[in-house]
Amino acid sequence: MAEHGARGDVARSLCSVAAEITELDGAAISLASEGNEMTTLCISNDFARTLMDLEITLREGPAFEASAGGVVVQDVDLSSPSAPQWMMYASQAAAAGAGAVFGFPVRIGAASFGALSLYREDPGQLSDAQMSDAYLMASVIARAVLTMQAGSPIGELAEELHGQSGLDFRVHQAAGMVAVQGSMSVRTALVLIRTHAFAEAMEISLLAEQIISRSTRFDHDTDSWVAGTGSKGST
Amino acid sequence: MARESLVISTLVELADNLVDDYDVIDVLTVLSDRCVETVDVDAAGVMLAWPGGELQFVASSSDSMRVLELFQIQVDEGPCVDCYRDGQPIVNHMLGSDNDRWPRFTPRAIELGFTSVNCVPLRLRGRTIGALNFFSSHEGLLTVEDVVVARGFADVATIAILQHQSSQNANTLNDQLSNALNSRIIIEQAKGMIRQATDSGMDEAFDRMRAHARNHNEGLTEVAIAVVSNSIDPVALDVLKPKKH
Numbered sequence: 001m002a003e004h005g006a007r008g009d010v011a012r013s014l015c016s017v018a019a020e021i022t023e024l025d026g027a028a029i030s031l032a033s034e035g036n037e038m039t040t041l042c043i044s045n046d047f048a049r050t051l052m053d054l055e056i057t058l059r060e061g062p063a064f065e066a067s068a069g070g071v072v073v074q075d076v077d078l079s080s081p082s083a084p085q086w087m088m089y090a091s092q093a094a095a096a097g098a099g100a101v102f103g104f105p106v107r108i109g110a111a112s113f114g115a116l117s118l119y120r121e122d123p124g125q126l127s128d129a130q131m132s133d134a135y136l137m138a139s140v141i142a143r144a145v146l147t148m149q150a151g152s153p154i155g156e157l158a159e160e161l162h163g164q165s166g167l168d169f170r171v172h173q174a175a176g177m178v179a180v181q182g183s184m185s186v187r188t189a190l191v192l193i194r195t196h197a198f199a200e201a202m203e204i205s206l207l208a209e210q211i212i213s214r215s216t217r218f219d220h221d222t223d224s225w226v227a228g229t230g231s232k233g234s235t
Numbered sequence: 236m237a238r239e240s241l242v243i244s245t246l247v248e249l250a251d252n253l254v255d256d257y258d259v260i261d262v263l264t265v266l267s268d269r270c271v272e273t274v275d276v277d278a279a280g281v282m283l284a285w286p287g288g289e290l291q292f293v294a295s296s297s298d299s300m301r302v303l304e305l306f307q308i309q310v311d312e313g314p315c316v317d318c319y320r321d322g323q324p325i326v327n328h329m330l331g332s333d334n335d336r337w338p339r340f341t342p343r344a345i346e347l348g349f350t351s352v353n354c355v356p357l358r359l360r361g362r363t364i365g366a367l368n369f370f371s372s373h374e375g376l377l378t379v380e381d382v383v384v385a386r387g388f389a390d391v392a393t394i395a396i397l398q399h400q401s402s403q404n405a406n407t408l409n410d411q412l413s414n415a416l417n418s419r420i421i422i423e424q425a426k427g428m429i430r431q432a433t434d435s436g437m438d439e440a441f442d443r444m445r446a447h448a449r450n451h452n453e454g455l456t457e458v459a460i461a462v463v464s465n466s467i468d469p470v471a472l473d474v475l476k477p478k479k480h
Contacts, residue, residue, distance in 0.1 A: 070417075071410075072410055072413075109417060109420030109421045109423065109424045109463075110420075110421045110424050110425075110459075110463035110464070111424075128407075128409075131407060131409050132287070132409055135285070135286035135287065135413055136285070136286055136287030140287075168305060168308075168309065169305060169420075172423035172424045172427065173424070173430070173437060174427060175424055175427060176423070176424040176425060176426060176427020176428035176429075176430070176431065176463070177430055177431040178431075179428055179431075179463075180427075180428050181431060186428075212427075212430075212437075
């Protein structure tokens with residue numbers, strides 16, 4: 001899936017910023033399908049492109065593992081023969097000039113969107129500051145991807161990433177409810193709620209409150225939002 | 236029970252929890268409950284910061300506490316926010332005495348019945364990772380002993396986060412923080428699923444996951460993950476039975 005236009009620009013700049021603030025040699029963002037099929041969203045340069053293409057071809061590496069496991073993974077010395085985590089990937093990535101690779105999950109709670117991969121030519125650990133920056137980037141990217149998948153305008157995205165808001169707990173609770181209403185994953189429910197909030201030009205937290213109080217619900221049969229029956233049970 | 240022995244038995248209980256496979260959110264929830272029993276306050280709660288500095292609620296002793304913690308994050312103002320940013324405790328701050336310090340937070344806290352706040356930062360090697368907050372709805376200030384106990388609880392909370400074997404890989408503090416914060420989000424997502432599937436309230440949904448975790452010797456987060464990944468039907472979760480002492 002190629003990202004074109006303004007949205008693609010946003011994605012590319014996320015990659016460049018990730019590489020820049022962590023002071024590493026390359027960064028890539030990949031998206032995971034529900035079955036953990038990976039596609040590249042963006043790459044910061046040719047070095048990152050080579051490594052991400054390699055990973056997608058071999059179906060193993062830091063992005064796959066970070067995304068599937070929801071944990072940070074790293075190989076701080078790809079040339080080291082001591083039990084490489086990814087047999088094929090490690091040797092080929094080393095041959096492509098990579099010394100160390102890092103994978104950060106891009107997730108919001110149980111909703112896994114993919115991974116941020118960071119690459120360096122030299123082997124070695126990330127410093128504490130680089131780690132913090134990478135975590136921060138991964139959480140910003142998670143929100144950006146959610147917002148992009150909900151098809152919201154670019155202006156909204158900038159606002160979203162700027163604010164301290166994050167996603168409040170009501171949105172997560174509402175996503176859980178919608179997941180059951182529509183027999184879908186929490187990830188799809190999060191995107192759907194965001195999409196509906198944008199379409200109706202309403203605050204996402206207000207929509208979440210309506211879902212929790214059952215005045216709005218997602219109807220599985222008609223695949224649409226309908227007025228609910230009102231509150232049953234305490235919230 | 237005398238105050239001293241109550242504090243000791245509570246710390247022993249918490250220490251007992253910190254062995255093997257404990258659930259960090261569960262431990263912090265128990266810790267919040269025990270704070271209310273041993274320090275002279277009516278509500279307690281823990282907030283942690285993402286590696287980027289954004290605060291998030293992770294555990295509390297009561298619902299009104301949770302509401303206030305979330306409100307502070309929303310308006311980016313309040314005792315926990317200041318305590319975290321300055322890395323300094325806030326002791327016996329009377330609400331209403333100094334309305335200007337938190338013009339949006341204070342009226343909301345008073346509306347919920349609180350009269351004073353205390354806050355202790357969670358600190359580790361010079362870095363502040365969050366804050367432990369105490370809210371009182373009755374007259375009377377915390378004594379010097381109360382404050383010492385509160386600091387002790389803050390240290391236990393920090394250890395609980397730090398000691399947690401959250402991932403097999405880079406076991407850094409950032410990893411542990413990030414996992415604890417993400418666990419809380421998964422729990423909220425699971426609560427929504429349980430509410431929808433069983434027509435229960437959010438608190439009841441939380442209690443059911445906690446009861447199920449206890450009865451089956453599983454972690455709270457583990458149960459929440461089972462719910463969101465559809466490997467357990469919310470209807471099949473245990474119902475909390477009244478405790479017998």
